[in-house]
Amino acid sequence: MWGLSIEATRSGSLAFTENMLLSLIVPFDHNPGVQQAKKQDFSKRKLTDLPPELFARAKQVESLDLQVNQLKQVSLISQLENLKELFLSWNKLSEFPLEIKELGCLEVLYLNQNSVECIPNGVFAMLGKLRRLNLSSNLLSELPSDLQKCVRLEFLNLSSNRLRDLQGALGLPKLRELYVDNNRLVELPAEVFLNTGLADFRAAGNPLRRPPEEVCAGGLKEVRSYFSQMGAGGQTQPAPRVKVMFLGSSMAGKSTLCRSLRAGHAVEVGVTDRTVGIDICEVKKQGVQMLFWDFAGQEEYYLTHHVFITPHAFVILAINLASYSISEPQSFKDNVSFWINNMMMRAPCSVVLPVGTHADQCPDAHLKEEDINRKAKAMLEDRRSKLEQRISNIKDKDDPTPFTKQLNRLYQLTTYNLTLLDVMLMDCTKPAEIEKLQEHILKHIYNKDLFPNLERTLPQSYQAAESSVRDLKRNKNTPEHGIVDINELKKHTLVKDLDTEDWHSILRYLHRIGIIVWYEEIEALRVKVFTKPSFLITLFKTVVRHDLVRCLEEIPHNILQKVNSLGRQRGAWVSNLKGKATLHNSAIAALAHRSLAQLDVAKDKSIMRALAGSTNKEGELVCLLRHFDICLPTTLASPLNPNAQEFDPGREWSPSRPSVPTLVNRDTAYLFPSYLKDAGVVSNMWGEDNMEDLRVTVYFLPEIPYGVFHRLIVRACSLYSTYWVGRDYFLLGYSSTLVLLRQGSEGEDQYIQIRCRRPAASADFRRSWDLILAVMWKLSELAEQWPGLFQITCSPCRQQGCLHDFQWSDIRNLGGLDIYKVYVP
Numbered sequence: 019m020w021g022l023s024i025e026a027t028r029s030g031s032l033a034f035t036e037n038m039l040l041s042l043i044v045p046f047d048h049n050p051g052v053q054q055a056k057k058q059d060f061s062k063r064k065l066t067d068l069p070p071e072l073f074a075r076a077k078q079v080e081s082l083d084l085q086v087n088q089l090k091q092v093s094l095i096s097q098l099e100n101l102k103e104l105f106l107s108w109n110k111l112s113e114f115p116l117e118i119k120e121l122g123c124l125e126v127l128y129l130n131q132n133s134v135e136c137i138p139n140g141v142f143a144m145l146g147k148l149r150r151l152n153l154s155s156n157l158l159s160e161l162p163s164d165l166q167k168c169v170r171l172e173f174l175n176l177s178s179n180r181l182r183d184l185q186g187a188l189g190l191p192k193l194r195e196l197y198v199d200n201n202r203l204v205e206l207p208a209e210v211f212l213n214t215g216l217a218d219f220r221a222a223g224n225p226l227r228r229p230p231e232e233v234c235a236g237g238l239k240e241v242r243s244y245f246s247q248m249g250a251g252g253q254t255q256p257a258p259r260v261k262v263m264f265l266g267s268s269m270a271g272k273s274t275l276c277r278s279l280r281a282g283h284a285v286e287v288g289v290t291d292r293t294v295g296i297d298i299c300e301v302k303k304q305g306v307q308m309l310f311w312d313f314a315g316q317e318e319y320y321l322t323h324h325v326f327i328t329p330h331a332f333v334i335l336a337i338n339l340a341s342y343s344i345s346e347p348q349s350f351k352d353n354v355s356f357w358i359n360n361m362m363m364r365a366p367c368s369v370v371l372p373v374g375t376h377a378d379q380c381p382d383a384h385l386k387e388e389d390i391n392r393k394a395k396a397m398l399e400d401r402r403s404k405l406e407q408r409i410s411n412i413k414d415k416d417d418p419t420p421f422t423k424q425l426n427r428l429y430q431l432t433t434y435n436l437t438l439l440d441v442m443l444m445d446c447t448k449p450a451e452i453e454k455l456q457e458h459i460l461k462h463i464y465n466k467d468l469f470p471n472l473e474r475t476l477p478q479s480y481q482a483a484e485s486s487v488r489d490l491k492r493n494k495n496t497p498e499h500g501i502v503d504i505n506e507l508k509k510h511t512l513v514k515d516l517d518t519e520d521w522h523s524i525l526r527y528l529h530r531i532g533i534i535v536w537y538e539e540i541e542a543l544r545v546k547v548f549t550k551p552s553f554l555i556t557l558f559k560t561v562v563r564h565d566l567v568r569c570l571e572e573i574p575h576n577i578l579q580k581v582n583s584l585g586r587q588r589g590a591w592v593s594n595l596k597g598k599a600t601l602h603n604s605a606i607a608a609l610a611h612r613s614l615a616q617l618d619v620a621k622d623k624s625i626m627r628a629l630a631g632s633t634n635k636e637g638e639l640v641c642l643l644r645h646f647d648i649c650l651p652t653t654l655a656s657p658l659n660p661n662a663q664e665f666d667p668g669r670e671w672s673p674s675r676p677s678v679p680t681l682v683n684r685d686t687a688y689l690f691p692s693y694l695k696d697a698g699v700v701s702n703m704w705g706e707d708n709m710e711d712l713r714v715t716v717y718f719l720p721e722i723p724y725g726v727f728h729r730l731i732v733r734a735c736s737l738y739s740t741y742w743v744g745r746d747y748f749l750l751g752y753s754s755t756l757v758l759l760r761q762g763s764e765g766e767d768q769y770i771q772i773r774c775r776r777p778a779a780s781a782d783f784r785r786s787w788d789l790i791l792a793v794m795w796k797l798s799e800l801a802e803q804w805p806g807l808f809q810i811t812c813s814p815c816r817q818q819g820c821l822h823d824f825q826w827s828d829i830r831n832l833g834g835l836d837i838y839k840v841y842v843p
């Protein structure tokens with residue numbers, strides 16, 4: 019069968035249910051007249067009042083669709099006394115229409131996307147038959163207590179309101195779906211989860227303390243486990259803890275700040291002492307436990323940074339004022355906006371404190387401080403107004419309903435947003451200034467508006483597990499790699515009688531807060547935990563580093579022997595890295611042996627073998643790098659990726675199809691797109707662009723996240739054998755069909771373009787287009803890793819005769835399949 023069929027694996031089954039609802043509920047009637055009267059559709063008519071014809075046979079109406087109108091009230095609706103379903107979504111209701119309480123037969127009520135602030139008591143007590151209630155995207159700050167009378171309620175959507183508690187939603191025995199994301203909830207009630215039939219639940223975007231957001235992120239199963247452990251073993255309130263990340267360009271003064279704060283006095287860092295990867299340490303000050311993460315400023319490390327940037331962090335953005343220039347826009351971009359955008363895209367609700375270092379070397383420090391404050395505020399203001407513009411563009415559409423999900427995301431981004439503090443000037447060489455900075459940081463951390471979920475309530479078992487991990491780390495007998503079998507770790511903790519699922523829930527929580535690292539989704543690492551996350555960074559540093567060529571050149575003979583290689587091979591490794599951005603499997607193993615030789619890891623032969631791999635087995639290091647799309651298996655000859663078979667135009671393509679497992683042999687090598695130097699070969703093969711080329715240009719706001727294009731290359735390689743790759747170009751080939759991927763910019767707009775030659779035979783057209791769509795799917799999957807990325811606009815070419823009808827519909831389908839960020843203008 020021809021054609022790309024994207025399975026709705028991630029699609030909202032809810033949307034389907036809602037669309038199908040009318041036909042499912044209204045019983046089949048052979049008389050079309052009666053059937054018509056039962057089901058009335060007045061949606062999308064710009065109505066400001068209920069239409070008079072509705073009342074002609076008022077008692078017969080059972081289902082009424084009034085979505086997407088301009089209704090501010092629904093007077094006389096109580097005349098429809100047999101109404102079972104009422105759809106009032108996307109109207110202009112600011113007050114709850116009290117007449118609705120007269121509709122005692124109502125089973126379905128949709129009032130989402132209005133501006134209702136309050137629902138008085140006395141309404142739901144009369145609506146005992148209600149099964150589905152959607153109140154999302156309103157302005158509700160509390161629920162009426164008589165909502166509990168709706169004992170038949172199965173579906174309750176309260177997302178995107180201003181709710182502070184869920185007391186009104188307790189005691190609903192039939193509830194199966196509950197959505198409360200984007201509210202102001204601090205606690206969730208245990209009763210909703212324990213011994214209930216709840217099957218689907220969402221609570222993201224709330225300042226939660228009980229359970230903490232890191233538990234909620236694991237979904238319903240983990241929330242249940244949390245409450246049941248709380249009931250079984252009691253609860254505790256651990257000391258407040260914050261992850262403090264030091265970010266900024268190279269030589270900005272991050273390590274100086276980090277080490278000085280840790281020591282409590284000014285520490286001098288040598289000019290040649292560059293951070294490689296990330297340094298992690300724990301500091302306790304005035305009752306707050308701070309996890310300091312010092313990120314390296316050199317560009318080579320940005321690629322792995324995003325893996326470790328987590329939400330709700332306090333970010334110290336170091337800016338070297340001595341090298342900052344007010345008159346050069348690029349200076350603001352490199353030193354400030356790049357980092358702020360990065361945080362907004364990856365951790366949209368973090369708090370950023372810009373620290374202007376080297377103030378002592380800068381007579382005009384105050385001018386620069388002012389300039390940075392002004393430009394940074396303008397940048398956030400610009401983002402805010404773009405978001406508002408997007409929201410109003412969607413709301414002004416004749417039919418905004420397909421964009422509901424996007425709209426909710428946009429609302430979330432406007433309310434739950436990055437906080438940028440004023441620049442603080444620093445001379446890092448002065449102890450008094452370090453002290454001042456420490457006070458400043460603590461003052462902000464204790465500000466409940468900035469860190470509403472600093473305090474958390476945890477089951478005793480969670481706390482006990484965390485303490486055990488800390489003890490283990492402190493224990494001198496624990497090896498430096500800190501890798502522990504998950505069952506061994508359980509034995510070390512004081513929580514032995516937990517069942518496996520509950521134990522895994524604890525591990526996931528500890529992973530999310532950064533105490534351990536557990537990649538259960540990587541087959542080779544499923545039963546292992548990194549109790550020392552910094553070791554993982556040490557591992558990444560083995561191959562992701564600015565001086566990799568030198569490291570390869572310096573591999574000594576004794577290490578070469580460990581991986582069965584000679585100096586001749588080392589020479590080839592260097593030239594392949596320089597010329598093809600490719601590292602041989604044995605080269606990675608040798609690098610791992612070398613960089614871990616100084617650590618006690620080398621003594622543990624089995625751990626070492628597992629990490630570094632061998633000629634016929636992929637090492638865990640490579641598994642990790644592949645997991646984060648940093649490299650892909652290849653051969654040193656063309657085609658680059660002979661294993662890739664995911665896309666077969668003769669068969670249906672589905673994004674859920676598992677990729678082909680990698681066979682490792684003596685020739686296996688890995689391509690690291692980030693080490694590619696130029697794109698000459700690709701552009702030579704492709705030649706000039708043609709006006710008739712099929713193409714889709716994907717624009718990103720605020721910008722393309724760092725590394726997305728290279729990760730896209732890695733993912734797209736699983737579709738079909740590649741022909742060649744370059745730094746900003748990539749050519750994917752299936753027989754005579756070539757698909758070009760290119761990243762570029764037009765003024766301020768950054769884009770990735772996917773291009774394909776217009777086939778001569780129309781029979782081949784579909785195949786080319788399917789390849790483009792498969793790449794787009796990969797791109798949209800990737801984009802989900804940057805939750806604050808607020809717009810991706812896909813714009814297919816529009817030349818006459820080039821855009822077929824199915825192109826539009828396919829892209830719309832992609833957009834409809836839960837890829838909220840894909841937006842077709």
Ligand SMILES: Nc1nc2c(ncn2[C@@H]2O[C@H](COP(=O)(O)OP(=O)(O)OP(=O)(O)O)[C@@H](O)[C@H]2O)c(=O)[nH]1
Nearest residue numbers: 268269270271272273274289292293315376445446
């Ligand atoms: N005079 C002066 N020197 C500073 C100040 N802050 C940092 N330095 C020096 O600037 C140099 C770079 O500082 P680092 O802290 O290593 O910079 P970094 O941001 O960690 O750099 P990377 O490791 O490349 O990411 C060091 O030699 C510091 O001693 C300051 O406020 N005044």
